[in-house]
Amino acid sequence: MTDPSRPTIAIVDNSIDPTIYRPVEHWSRYLDAPWRAFVARRGEFPRPGAFSHIILTGSESSIVDREPWALAEAEMLREAVVRGAAVLGSCWGHQLLAFALAGEAHVRRAAAPEIGWISIRMGRSSDLLGPAGTTAFTFSIHYDEVCDLPSGFEVLASSDACSVQAFRFGDNPVWGLQCHPEIDVPTGLQTLRDLVDRDFKGREALVAALAQTPRDSGLIGRIVRAFLADPGGTSDSS
Secondary structure: OOOOOOOOEEEEEOOOOOOOOOHHHHHHOOOOOOEEEEEHHHOOOOOOOOOOEEEEOOOOOOOOOOOHHHHHHHHHHHHHHHOOOEEEEEOHHHHHHHHHHHOHHHEEEEEEEEEEEEEEEEOOOEOOOEOOOOEEEEEEEEEEEEOOOOOOEEEEEEOOOOOOOEEEEOOOOEEEEOOEOOOOHHHHHHHHHHHHHOOOOOHHHHHHHHOOOOOOOOHHHHHHHHHHHOOOOOOOOO
16 A cells, blocks of 8 residues: 655656666666656656656757657646646756746757756755755756746756756746756766767767866755655555
């Protein structure tokens, strides 16, 4: 029998090529609760109401040139948020949340890709990221971004290259993170090498990131604890 006090987690895997990017592997190592993965590119999505918590992973896809499955995922998200699910989107998942809840005017191409280990600044205090005025280092790789969020959204963090590094959707347990806190230093280095070997877009920025000294503040532990501490919507099935 399912324990109603324990989170049930859906991981929506938005990856395109699992030989390069394996987000379920990255996220699941930090989860101490039942979880199930859904592969978006195959049209697999959690049924709204079936899980208390939903994690939306990054993707090699673009939020600007959206795949058909992205529209189906956005529709699922809107219903899940109405039902009170706790949702955490990272990178492309962060952008999809903005697209689904605010509209396509609030996502765009970034002026330049933000790749490597970056410093983010907390503009507002939150359980998810910590006190206002603090900074943290984390891994990043994105070519699109969230912009000009309307009222109802609270911007929590920014970086030199990206004004919306993190947001919360009103008083809902719904957060977006442009960074990849779930990618540790060894995984980040391997991901960059794999992308360079495949001549992925933005190759010069990828090579420059490999020349950096990696710096990771370990935000992932705090993020997961805060996210799972919110009960979210009541799941009716696992």
